[in-house]
Amino acid sequence: MSHPYENLPRNSYWSTSISAQDPLKISDLAKPKERLSSALKIATAGSCFAQHIARHMRARGFDFLDMEPAPPHLAPEHRGKFGYGVYSARYANIYTTAQLRQLVERAYHRRTPVETYWKRGGRFFDPFRTLIEPNGFTSEEEIKAETASHLRSVQDMFKSADLFIFTLGLTEAWRSKIDGAIFPVAPGVQGIGEFDPEKYEFVNFGFNQVRADLLATMIFLKRRVNRRLRFLLTVSPIPLAATASGHHVLTATTYSKSVLRAVAGDLVQNYDFVDYFPSFEVVSSHPFKGAFFDSNGRDVTEAGVNHVMGMFARDFCILDQDKSDESVEVSPQDLFCEEQVLDFYGSS
Amino acid sequence: MSRYVLTGDSHCSSYLKAFRACGRTDLVDGGPIGAANLYYKKFFEPTETDFVFIDPRASSNYERFKKVTKSNGLCDFKGKLLLSVGLSGTSFWGDRFWHKVSRTPHPNKRFISSGAVEHWIWSLQENAIRFYEVCIERGLLVGALAAPPPQKRAKAVSVLGAHEVLSLDFLFRKPLLDVLQHNGIPVIAIDAADETGFLREEFWAKDPHHSNHKLGPLLVEAIEREFR
Numbered sequence: 413m414s415h416p417y418e419n420l421p422r423n424s425y426w427s428t429s430i431s432a433q434d435p436l437k438i439s440d441l442a443k444p445k446e447r448l449s450s451a452l453k454i455a456t457a458g459s460c461f462a463q464h465i466a467r468h469m470r471a472r473g474f475d476f477l478d479m480e481p482a483p484p485h486l487a488p489e490h491r492g493k494f495g496y497g498v499y500s501a502r503y504a505n506i507y508t509t510a511q512l513r514q515l516v517e518r519a520y521h522r523r524t525p526v527e528t529y530w531k532r533g534g535r536f537f538d539p540f541r542t543l544i545e546p547n548g549f550t551s552e553e554e555i556k557a558e559t560a561s562h563l564r565s566v567q568d569m570f571k572s573a574d575l576f577i578f579t580l581g582l583t584e585a586w587r588s589k590i591d592g593a594i595f596p597v598a599p600g601v602q603g604i605g606e607f608d609p610e611k612y613e614f615v616n617f618g619f620n621q622v623r624a625d626l627l628a629t630m631i632f633l634k635r636r637v638n639r640r641l642r643f644l645l646t647v648s649p650i651p652l653a654a655t656a657s658g659h660h661v662l663t664a665t666t667y668s669k670s671v672l673r674a675v676a677g678d679l680v681q682n683y684d685f686v687d688y689f690p691s692f693e694v695v696s697s698h699p700f701k702g703a704f705f706d707s708n709g710r711d712v713t714e715a716g717v718n719h720v721m722g723m724f725a726r727d728f729c730i731l732d733q734d735k736s737d738e739s740v741e742v743s744p745q746d747l748f749c750e751e752q753v754l755d756f757y758g759s760s
Numbered sequence: 761m762s763r764y765v766l767t768g769d770s771h772c773s774s775y776l777k778a779f780r781a782c783g784r785t786d787l788v789d790g791g792p793i794g795a796a797n798l799y800y801k802k803f804f805e806p807t808e809t810d811f812v813f814i815d816p817r818a819s820s821n822y823e824r825f826k827k828v829t830k831s832n833g834l835c836d837f838k839g840k841l842l843l844s845v846g847l848s849g850t851s852f853w854g855d856r857f858w859h860k861v862s863r864t865p866h867p868n869k870r871f872i873s874s875g876a877v878e879h880w881i882w883s884l885q886e887n888a889i890r891f892y893e894v895c896i897e898r899g900l901l902v903g904a905l906a907a908p909p910p911q912k913r914a915k916a917v918s919v920l921g922a923h924e925v926l927s928l929d930f931l932f933r934k935p936l937l938d939v940l941q942h943n944g945i946p947v948i949a950i951d952a953a954d955e956t957g958f959l960r961e962e963f964w965a966k967d968p969h970h971s972n973h974k975l976g977p978l979l980v981e982a983i984e985r986e987f988r
Binding site: 493752756 | 880
């Protein structure tokens with residue numbers, strides 16, 4: 413008498429795909445609905461771990477969209493401080509699906525938050541991107557100009573992208589009691605803004621809200637902006653640095669990641685334009701014995717990132733060859749200057 | 761042997777040709793190390809008795825400099841060195857980046873904040889500033905030779921406007937000028953601008969960024985005035 417668990421592929425059985433395997437050789441964790449070719453224009457966003465994805469996608473020769481490129485010759489160590497090249501636009505970390513939805517709604521003029529700046533000392537900070545200007549802006553007008561320009565770039569990004577990779581990071585956020593605006597960090601953190609319990613509240617989103625925000629965003633982008641846009645979801649394996657939920661940070665992390673993973677799974681099952689890559693499982697699940705975490709048990713090591721991205725390249729991508737985007741365009745005035753220098757010794 | 765030795769960027773080449781053209785290599789001689797954008801990244805390492813230039817082309821130019829000046833290197837020129845480094849904003853304001861980006865709100869350009877511009881300039885200038893500081897520590901530097909003013913035929917002038925080009929040019933030079941002023945190092949500027957602040961046409965080289973040999977007498981006069 414046969415039964416449904418007979419003759420399944422090897423990776424359906426724990427004993428053959430996990431117990432009998434060297435953890436570094438565990439494979440076939442996910443099958444993409446569509447493999448990614450380097451011809452695709454790719455945009456990325458999300459929580460901290462998404463930064464690694466962006467960096468590796470570039471290094472592996474993908475057409476990574478960079479809608480707000482860094483000024484020329486700005487040293488790489490300085491670029492990140494201003495949010496250049498970290499993601500496809502300078503939106504900084506987007507931790508929650510509510511924050512993503514808010515970004516899209518702002519970009520398409522469907523929402524205008526009441527609060528436009530927070531202050532530290534005499535400097536002005538964008539409450540929705542506190543990290544992109546480490547020393548803040550000189551005025552509210554500068555923030556307005558920067559925000560308008562940034563949101564145009566976000567529009568252009570969604571119009572141009574073939575694939576949007578979003579890394580879900582958190583369920584916890586801080587919300588304005590006045591207009592429901594979602595802030596990536598609590599007011600007052602690092603001295604930016606001021607926490608006022610009359611104006612702000614803590615929120616820990618559940619499955620339904622996380623799913624609703626993400627689905628509404630995807631449907632809006634598909635229907636109104638770019639029909640060919642596909643989505644690739646990942647869940648950040650990086651645990652919460654802190655929780656305001658009142659629970660232990662470990663159980664709060666488990667809650668958060670479980671909700672996010674469940675939402676990703678639900679959307680992948682129900683929508684053919686959504687895919688999922690299991691970076692969370694590769695780093696966090698117990699067969700890997702925490703080997704990809706740093707000694708603080710939170711940061712993912714470079715070896716861990718390389719392992720995840722190697723698996724991503726193998727299982728999800730079709731690549732012609734490794735390319736690098738480090739080529740530097742030489743401007744005409746630089747050529748004139750080079751010639752002057754060469755010419756001098758030629759004539760000496 | 762000249763009284764002063766000049767090294768630095770491509771303007772150093774134009775200036776040295778101008779000194780030669782007016783027969784004043786007794787006053788200033790020398791040779792360039794590399795074009796302005798060389799100095800945007802880490803370009804040198806000081807050794808105990810000399811400097812190592814990291815970029816192979818700069819290193820080879822430095823060897824040529826030693827030949828021209830019949831020296832063992834920059835450290836032979838205690839109290840005689842003039843630098844023309846980091847004082848030309850041409851590569852900064854002339855970059856195509858500014859065709860797409862603006863410091864003021866613009867419907868078709870991306871905005872860049874004053875903080876980001878300031879940080880960008882600092883990152884471009886920090887290595888040049890370090891070079892000046894090491895030359896000062898070693899007792900080599902007597903002065904900096906300013907680049908000629910921008911030319912109004914430069915493409916950036918039509919794209920950004922004259923005011924913006926001059927404003928960006930000043931912003932670019934400011935961090936270095938502040939350091940030089942703080943250290944009491946004179947910046948020798950040549951009076952070759954017209955009433956709008958751009959280089960007078962008679963001093964234009966073939967390209968829209970450098971000066972020609974006719975600047976020689978003005979350079980001589982400026983240096984002699986400074987070190988009288």
